[in-house]
Amino acid sequence: xxxxxxxxxxxxxxxxxxxxxxxxDVAEWQANTLPGAQHCNVYDYFIADSTPAGLAAMAAxxxxxxxxxxxxxxxxxxxxFEQQVGMRSxxxxxxxxxxxxDDALILDGGLDAWRETGDDLQPGKGLxxxxxxxxxxxxxxxxxxxxxxxQQVINADGKTVINVDARRPSEFDGSFVHDCCHRAGRIPxxxxxxxxxxxxxxxxxxxxxxAQRAEAAGLARGAQLQxxxxxxxxxxxxxxxxxxxxxxxxxxxxxxxxEWAEHDELPIL
Numbered sequence: 001x002x003x004x005x006x007x008x009x010x011x012x013x014x015x016x017x018x019x020x021x022x023x024x025d026v027a028e029w030q031a032n033t034l035p036g037a038q039h040c041n042v043y044d045y046f047i048a049d050s051t052p053a054g055l056a057a058m059a060a061x062x063x064x065x066x067x068x069x070x071x072x073x074x075x076x077x078x079x080x081f082e083q084q085v086g087m088r089s090x091x092x093x094x095x096x097x098x099x100x101x102d103d104a105l106i107l108d109g110g111l112d113a114w115r116e117t118g119d120d121l122q123p124g125k126g127l128x129x130x131x132x133x134x135x136x137x138x139x140x141x142x143x144x145x146x147x148x149x150x151q152q153v154i155n156a157d158g159k160t161v162i163n164v165d166a167r168r169p170s171e172f173d174g175s176f177v178h179d180c181c182h183r184a185g186r187i188p189x190x191x192x193x194x195x196x197x198x199x200x201x202x203x204x205x206x207x208x209x210x211a212q213r214a215e216a217a218g219l220a221r222g223a224q225l226q227x228x229x230x231x232x233x234x235x236x237x238x239x240x241x242x243x244x245x246x247x248x249x250x251x252x253x254x255x256x257x258x259e260w261a262e263h264d265e266l267p268i269l
Contacts, residue, residue: 001093001105001106001240001243001244002105002106002107002108002204002240002244003079003105003106003107003108004108004109004113005107005108005109005113005114005116005117005119006117008079008107008114009114009117009119016077017073017075017076017077018076018077018078018079019038019069019070019073019076019077019078019079020033020034020036020037020038020079020081021037021038021039021040021069021078021079021080021081021092022034022037022038022039022040022081022082022111022124023039023040023041023042023043023080023081023082023088023089023091023092024082024083024088024111025041026039026041026128028083029124029128030123030124030125031123031124032121032122032123032124033111033121033122033123033124034081034111034114034119034121034122035119035120035121035122036126037081037124037126038069038072038124038126038127038128039124039126039127039128039129040065040066040069040092040128040129040130040131041065041128041129041130041131042062042065042080042088042091042092042095042131043087043088043091043233044130044131044132045058045061045062045130045131045132045133046231046232046254046255046258047133047232047254047255047259048255048258048259048262049150049255049259050147050148050149050150050153050253050254050255050259051149051150051151052149054255055142055144055147055149055254056139056142057133057135057137058147058254059098059099059140059141059142060137060138060139060140061131061132061133061134061137062095062098062099062131062140062142063099063137063138063140063142064129064131064132064134064137064138064140065129065130065131065132066095066096066099066129066131067099067140068127068129069127069129070101072127077103077104077105078093078096078101078103078104078105079104079105079106079107080092080093080096080104080105080106080107081106081107081110081111081114082110082111083110083111083112083202084109084110084111084112084113084201084202084203085106085107085108085109085110085199085202085203085204085237086110086199086202086237087195087233087234087236087237088233089106089107089110090106090236090237090239090240091232091233091236091237092104092106093105093106093236093240094146094236094239094240094252095131097143097146098142098143098146098147099140099141099142099143100141100142100143106204106240108203108204109202109203110202112202113202113203145249145251146251146252147251147252147253147254148226148251148252148253149253150253150255150259150260150263152226152251152253153187153226153228153253153260154266156187156188156189156226157189158188158189159220159223160222160223160224161189161223161224161226162189162190162191162218162219162220162223162224162225162226163187163188163189163190163191163226163227163228163253164190164191164192164193164217164219164225164226164227164228164235164238164242165186165187165190165191165192165193165228165229166193166194166195166227166228166229166234166235166237166238167192167194167195167229167230167234167257168194169192169194171184171186171230171257172186172190172192173185173186174186174268174269178230178257178258180258181257181258181261181262182261182262183261183264183268184261184268185268185269186257186268186269187228187257187260187266187268187269188267188268188269190269191217191218191219192217193213193214193217193219193227193238193242195229195234195235195237195238197213198210198213198237198238198241199237199241204240204241204244205241207244207245207246208245210241210242210244210245211245211246214242214245214247219242219247221246221247221248222249223249224249224251225242225247225249225250225251226251226252226253227239227242227250227251227252227253228252228253228255228256228257228260229256229257230256230257230258231256231257231258232252232253232254232255232256235252235253235254235256236252239251239252
């Protein structure tokens with residue numbers, strides 16, 4: 001699920017093939033990136049309808065951007081990275097997992113960690129794609145275990161199925177209101193696990209540390225965990241962290257608060 005920069009460099013030296021995918025802004029990739037890295041914008045994609053049809057459309061959109069990269073490097077393990085681990089590289093890996101690429105990895109520490117190993121950077125050139133909404137994309141094969149529909153979030157009971165809020169505490173308690181949302185608060189049966197608390201210095205905390213924070217947040221290891229944030233990006237960081245800590249059932253409610261707040265019939269706390 002994650003790979004250290006030193007391990008990546010060592011395995012490359014032994015002849016293993018990796019598809020390095022820079023998920024920063026395209027201009028940053030073009031300026032300096034890991035040698036041979038390609039580019040994909042996975043961040044600016046959001047959905048407003050987390051129904052089965054909406055999720056299937058999202059998978060098709062993700063496949064339209066990522067599958068050409070996978071096909072161009074068919075024997076390579078995908079590795080997603082940004083400057084440090086934030087909300088982009090986990091989201092890129094999550095899209096890959098959704099599409100059945102369970103081998104996809106996140107570069108722990110990102111580009112900064114790579115530079116610490118003493119390896120050079122080079123200007124980015126080659127392939128660049130963007131995950132974008134397009135109703136004409138072909139239907140893609142996808143793994144529904146990685147996503148939660150709006151109805152599944154409605155059905156959470158807070159015990160066997162728990163909604164996990166990855167946002168800031170001020171978003172969780174409703175004291176902060178996004179300009180794009182006319183309601184503030186949290187989804188019922190939610191527990192707060194702030195996404196920045198699973199990271200330290202641009203890297204994931206240890207599995208033990210993440211598990212301690214998850215347990216303190218009231219997340220039962222045997223429960224189905226449905227992670228949300230504002231628009232689905234920060235949730236991917238928490239999902240990856242929980243999987244690292246050994247939580248087996250974790251998915252993302254991709255529409256997140258931005259979708260939930262627009263449905264006045266849905267309750268909030």
